[in-house]
Structure formats: structure tokens, C-alpha cells
Amino acid sequence: MLWSTPSRTRETDGPLPDWLFADRIDAGRALGELVALCHDLSGPVVVALPRGGVPVGAQVARKLGAPLVAMPVGKVGAPGREELAVGAVAPGGVTVLNDDVIAALRLGPDDVDDLVSRAAVKVAHQVELYSRAGQGVPLSGRCVVVVDDGLATGASMRASLIAVRELQPRRLVLAVPVAAPEALASLASLVDEEVSLVRPERMEAVGAWYKDFSQTTDAEVAALLAELG
Numbered sequence: 001m002l003w004s005t006p007s008r009t010r011e012t013d014g015p016l017p018d019w020l021f022a023d024r025i026d027a028g029r030a031l032g033e034l035v036a037l038c039h040d041l042s043g044p045v046v047v048a049l050p051r052g053g054v055p056v057g058a059q060v061a062r063k064l065g066a067p068l069v070a071m072p073v074g075k076v077g078a079p080g081r082e083e084l085a086v087g088a089v090a091p092g093g094v095t096v097l098n099d100d101v102i103a104a105l106r107l108g109p110d111d112v113d114d115l116v117s118r119a120a121v122k123v124a125h126q127v128e129l130y131s132r133a134g135q136g137v138p139l140s141g142r143c144v145v146v147v148d149d150g151l152a153t154g155a156s157m158r159a160s161l162i163a164v165r166e167l168q169p170r171r172l173v174l175a176v177p178v179a180a181p182e183a184l185a186s187l188a189s190l191v192d193e194e195v196s197l198v199r200p201e202r203m204e205a206v207g208a209w210y211k212d213f214s215q216t217t218d219a220e221v222a223a224l225l226a227e228l229g
Contacts, residue, residue: 020178020198023212024052024149027177027197028059035060035145035175035195044143047071049160050126051216053148058224060147060175067137068228070221071146071163072126073156074119076112078105086112089119090159091127092166098155129218130225137229144169150206151176151196154183161190178209 021027035041044066048057054070061068076087078101086107087097095116102112144164151157157174164172174187175195180203184194198209207213 020209021211023210023214024055024216025059027149027210028056028147029063030197031056031147031175031177031195032060032063034197035173036063038145038173038193038195040171041143041145041173044145045069045137045139047139047144047146047160047164049073049146049148049156050130051218051221052213054221054224055216056149056177057145057147058228060145061228064145066145068225069137069139070126070130070225071160072123072130073160074121074123074126075156076115076119079107079111079115085153085155086115087119088155088159089116089123090163091123092163094159094163094166096155096159096162098153126218130222139164139167139169141168141170143171143173145173145175146191147175149177150209151179151183151187152203152206154180154186157183158187158190161187165190178206179203 041064044064046057046061046066046068048054048068048070050070050072057068072091074089075085076089078084078086084101085098086101087095089095146160146164148157172191173193173195174191177197179196179199181199
């Protein structure tokens with residue numbers, strides 16, 4: 001089944017700066033302004049990908065007056081090259097694999113299973129950790145806005161969207177400050193609407209679009225979830 005995918009994006013005049021956002025809070029505030037213009041946002045819930053997506057999602061949640069929950073996702077990194085995504089794992093047994101990367105690295109089934117198992121352990125740890133912060137907002141029948149701090153390959157976001165779809169939301173919106181156009185296109189069939197502030201032709205690393213891209217800690221995530229959950 002395919003869902004229609006009207007999209008929103010903010011146009012930029014002239015060349016883009018070396019970095020676009022001061023930090024994740026700055027990005028979240030700007031993103032929230034655009035998300036607020038989306039169609040049919042009654043009773044929204046903001047779902048953020050930990051850890052970096054949570055401070056962005058917190059600002060969106062504040063703008064919408066919505067609760068904030070986390071969707072733990074574990075990137076399945078390539079051996080010795082963790083930044084290269086072999087795939088991603090989300091709660092509920094959702095696993096998304098990048099077959100092209102697996103083939104290029106000549107990874108066998110046992111290798112992939114081992115990498116997926118390690119990622120699943122991290123996800124289980126985050127689920128337990130964040131559940132202590134008041135995670136209990138139902139998503140069924142709600143308008144759900146899934147937020148991250150950026151979209152490069154889309155593997156983690158794909159796993160998150162599939163996991164959220166299993167919970168039967170009424171409407172599903174994907175919202176990120178910066179996204180590779182091809183990654184957005186690959187996720188279009190999973191969402192009802194896409195929101196992004198900028199879609200650079202050359203994405204490179206998400207962190208390149210932030211002046212401050214400091215790592216978000218589990219303690220910061222838990223504090224935001226406790227405040228806005």
C-alpha cells in the first residue's frame with residue numbers, strides 16, 4: 001500500500017553557508033514553525049530518534065503543544081567503519097538492511113546476523129532506559145510526527161517509520177531540518193507528508209550543517225522525555 005506524500009520545504013536564496021543551523025535547538029525551532037503548517041495536525045505526537053533527534057523533536061513538540069516520545073533505533077554499522085550503515089534496527093523486531101552495502105563489503109549471512117544482534121542489544125538498552133522517563137503515549141489513531149536531526153542514507157528513519165506504522169497511526173509525518181533528496185524519495189511511500197528545511201544536492205554528513213553538533217547524552221534525552229512526555 002502506498003501513501004500520498006505532499007511535501008514542504010523552505011527555499012533558500014543564494015549559496016548555502018558552510019553550516020546552516022547553530023545547533024539542534026535552533027534547527028528544531030525552525031523546523032517546528034514549518035511543521036505547524038502541515039495539514040490535519042489534530043492531536044499530534046512527536047516521535048524523535050535518539051539521541052540527536054530528541055532535542056530537535058523537543059522544540060517541534062513545544063511548538064505543537066504535543067507530547068514527545070523516543071523511538072530507539074540502532075544503526076547497523078559496517079565492521080571497522082561504523083559511520084557506514086549496513087542497516088538499522090528498531091523496536092518490535094524491525095530490521096532494515098542495505099543490500100548494496102552488504103554486497104560491496106562481501107558480508108556473509110553470519111556476519112550480518114552478528115551486526116544486527118549487536119544493534120538490537122543497544123536498542124533494547126535504550127528502550128529500557130527511556131521507559132523510565134515516562135514513555136507511555138499511545139500512537140494508535142494519532143497524527144505522529146517523526147523527527148531526526150538530519151537524513152543522509154535514511155536507513156534509521158526507514159526502520160523507525162516501519163515500526164511506527166505497525167502501531168497504526170492515523171497520519172504519519174516525516175520532519176527533518178536537512179535531508180538528502182534521494183533519501184527522502186526512498187521514504188516517500190511510508191509517510192503522508194514530508195517536511196524539511198533544506199535539501200542540499202550534496203548532503204555529505206549531517207553534522208556539516210550544524211555549527212554545534214555535540215553528542216546528545218542519554219541523560220539529556222531522558223530529561224526531555226520526562227519534561228515533554
